[in-house]
Amino acid sequence: MTLALRYAARSDVGLVRHDNQDSAYAGPNLLVVADGMGGHAGGDIASSLAISALAPLDTPEHGPDQALQDLEETVERARQDLVHASEISPELAGMGTTVTALLRSGNTLAMAHLGDSRAYLLRDDKLTQVTVDHTFVQHLVDTGRISPDEAETHPQRNVVMRVLGDFDVDLTPDMSIREARAGDRWLLCSDGLSGFVPVDQITEVLARCESPDEAADMLITLAMTAGSTDNITVVVADLVDDETTPAAAPTETTQVVGAAATDVAAPVSRDTGTEPATTESAPADPADDADDEDDGTDDVRPKRRPWIGVLVLLLVLAGVGLGGWWAYGWTQDQYYLGVAEGQVAVYQGIPQDAGPLTLSRAVEVTDTSVDDLPAYWVERLDGSIRTGSLDEALERADRLAEEAAPTPVPSPSPSPSSSPSPSGSPRPDSSPSEEPAQAAEEGDA
Numbered sequence: 001m002t003l004a005l006r007y008a009a010r011s012d013v014g015l016v017r018h019d020n021q022d023s024a025y026a027g028p029n030l031l032v033v034a035d036g037m038g039g040h041a042g043g044d045i046a047s048s049l050a051i052s053a054l055a056p057l058d059t060p061e062h063g064p065d066q067a068l069q070d071l072e073e074t075v076e077r078a079r080q081d082l083v084h085a086s087e088i089s090p091e092l093a094g095m096g097t098t099v100t101a102l103l104r105s106g107n108t109l110a111m112a113h114l115g116d117s118r119a120y121l122l123r124d125d126k127l128t129q130v131t132v133d134h135t136f137v138q139h140l141v142d143t144g145r146i147s148p149d150e151a152e153t154h155p156q157r158n159v160v161m162r163v164l165g166d167f168d169v170d171l172t173p174d175m176s177i178r179e180a181r182a183g184d185r186w187l188l189c190s191d192g193l194s195g196f197v198p199v200d201q202i203t204e205v206l207a208r209c210e211s212p213d214e215a216a217d218m219l220i221t222l223a224m225t226a227g228s229t230d231n232i233t234v235v236v237a238d239l240v241d242d243e244t245t246p247a248a249a250p251t252e253t254t255q256v257v258g259a260a261a262t263d264v265a266a267p268v269s270r271d272t273g274t275e276p277a278t279t280e281s282a283p284a285d286p287a288d289d290a291d292d293e294d295d296g297t298d299d300v301r302p303k304r305r306p307w308i309g310v311l312v313l314l315l316v317l318a319g320v321g322l323g324g325w326w327a328y329g330w331t332q333d334q335y336y337l338g339v340a341e342g343q344v345a346v347y348q349g350i351p352q353d354a355g356p357l358t359l360s361r362a363v364e365v366t367d368t369s370v371d372d373l374p375a376y377w378v379e380r381l382d383g384s385i386r387t388g389s390l391d392e393a394l395e396r397a398d399r400l401a402e403e404a405a406p407t408p409v410p411s412p413s414p415s416p417s418s419s420p421s422p423s424g425s426p427r428p429d430s431s432p433s434e435e436p437a438q439a440a441e442e443g444d445a
Contacts, residue, residue, distance in 0.1 A: 003107055003180050004250030007031065007237035008212035008388065010220050011258035012380070014192055014231050022190045022233035023047035023097075023260035027058035028104075028252060031235050033117045035098040035190040036259065037163065042095035044259035046082055050097050050164060051260040053078035057103055058254065064177075067105035071112050072175050075099060075164065083166040096165030099173065100131060100188050102237075109178040114171070115163045118194050120202065121178075122185040127203040131174070134162035182241040185215075192230035193223045212236040212251075213392060233258055253333060253388045261350075261386070335393040336360075337385040337400070344368040344381065344400050346393045351384045363390070366397050372404035 009026040013019065021036035021043035034050040036043025054074055062070055078099070086092040098115025111119065116133040132138065136159040140146045164171060185206055193202070201222060209215035215236045223232040242250050338347050340362045349360030370378055377400060387393040 001107070001182065001241050002243050003104075003182060003239050004028065004242040005031070005104060005237050006212055006240050007235060007251050007255070008216040009233075009235045009255040009257045010216040010386075011231065011233040011261075012220050012224070013383065014228050015224060016229040017231055019044060020231050020258050020262070021047060022192070022231040023051045023256075023258040024188070024233045024235050025051045025055055025058075025254070025256050025260065026235050026237065026251075027055075027254040028250065029060055029062075030054065030058040030101065030103055031186065031188055031237050032099065032101040033188040033190055033233055033235055034100075034164075034260075035115065035117050035192075035231070035233070037096040037098075037160070037165070042085075042089075042092040043097065044262075045085060045092060046095040046097035046165065047258065048260040048262075049081045049085060050078045050099050051256065053081050054099075054101055055256075060104075062103060062105045062110075064105050064108050067103050067108070067110040068175055068177055071101060071103045071110045072173065075101070075112050075114070075173050079164050079166070079171055082164065086166045092166075094165070094167060096160075096163040096167065098160070098190070099164050102178075102186065102188070104180065107180045109180050111174075111176045111178055113174040113176075115160050117188065117190050120187040120189070120206075122187070122203070122206045123181065123183070125207055127199065127206060129199075130178070134160060134174075136161055180239050182239055184239040185212075186235075186237045186239075187215075187219075188235040188237075189219070190231060190233040192228050192232035193219055193234055195230065196226040196228040197222045206236070212238055213388070213396075231258070251388060255386070255388050257386060332359075335363075335387050335390050337381060337387065337393060337396060338362075339370055339381050340365045342370055344370060344373075344397055346390070346397055347384075348390070364394070364397070366401065368397070368401045368404050373400060374403060377403060 005026075005028055007026040009024045011020060011022050011024055023032075023034045023036070023044075025032040032051060032054050034047035036045070036047035057070060057074055082095060082097075086095060098117040099112060100115070100117040100119050101112045102119070103110040103112075111130070113119065113131045114134060116135050117131075118133070119130045121128050121130050137146070141148055162171070164173075187202070187206060197219070202219065205218045205222065206215055209218055213236075216234050219234045219236070220232055240250060332349055334348070334350050336347050336351060338345055338351060338360075344366045345362045346364040346366070347360045348363050349358075352359050370381060373381070385396065387396055
């Protein structure tokens with residue numbers, strides 16, 4: 001049996017944040033989620049550098065015994081990149097990021113984990129949280145000092161004790177080997193999802209949605225509906241037997257989302273719904289993930305200098321040993337949904353101009369008017385909705401057309417004396433479980 005990955009990556013700035021400090025990568029052999037520390041200088045740079053360091057691992061050349069070592073060594077290399085970047089640019093000192101990564105090697109998966117991003121495994125309709133949060137509150141739960149229920153509302157629930165950064169804390173990642181089975185569905189996510197959406201709702205979505213794309217979209221929507229005050233990033237991946245399951249063909253296009261997508265392809269700020277990331281002028285406490293959940297606001301911080309984006313771009317290209325022409329070619333393999341003259345449009349490229357070079361063009365302008373869409377989708381389109389391929393972009397455009405379709409108006413009753421039949425109400429979404437969940441599953445990191 002030959003196993004392959006079928007995957008989808010999504011990232012959204014969320015309802016409150018002004019910038020996206022999350023990054024994610026999904027490829028045929030590698031899945032990564034990195035959540036830049038919201039209260040740290042350069043969280044977006046930190047998560048982008050982590051992705052750029054790990055991306056070269058996305059090859060099928062790792063033997064089962066070598067994959068774990070390769071992954072651990074590359075995480076350390078990412079830390080060194082963060083240190084080097086902060087040395088070049090002192091205002092970035094103190095930046096950090098979580099890292100949760102899966103590297104496929106045959107029928108096994110090597111895993112690295114630092115921080116409070118999470119990995120979940122859906123197997124035989126049962127969802128298991130595979131990672132353990134590296135948070136102060138989780139430590140209190142593990143040592144019996146507080147209960148899981150108390151952890152839900154603990155004032156220090158956002159303090160992360162172990163992350164990838166340029167500061168002197170425990171940076172040793174949790175490393176493990178996981179069995180890969182056909183039919184498994186993996187979810188990697190930032191705490192913008194896991195901190196706001198109950199695990200039973202996550203389970204329902206993963207079990208119900210047929211494709212990773214559908215599941216990823218639904219999870220983002222759930223987090224937004226739940227009022228997530230953080231960036232939201234998910235990677236959903238299915239393990240499939242590509243020899244016997246032609247209908248579930250593996251994904252072949254690499255997907256990069258969040259800050260890494262902006263920084264890799266856009267050294268100059270772009271005009272989208274996700275604003276360019278910013279940095280603080282002074283380093284923050286490296287152990288404190290200041291997510292600002294309580295007040296729902298971001299600190300006012302100065303814009304980072306434009307050359308910081310260029311620095312990230314150069315580091316990415318150096319990490320993969322490729323040049324500018326490769327970078328341009330990569331942009332032309334990307335597709336997204338945007339707006340053209342008030343209509344939903346499918347674009348090839350990325351929503352960014354690099355100096356005089358335009359990196360995108362509309363390949364199809366649909367008949368769907370943006371004015372007919374719900375406000376949530378209008379906001380998503382303003383920031384561009386990335387897709388993995390042209391076919392996927394066209395399919396999602398069709399779905400938006402259905403969203404914009406007017407609701408049929410019922411015909412008036414022919415008899416004024418007849419009473420209208422009560423209309424059925426839609427089935428509400430699953431509500432949070434009344435039973436307190438373990439902090440390792442529901443803890444707000």
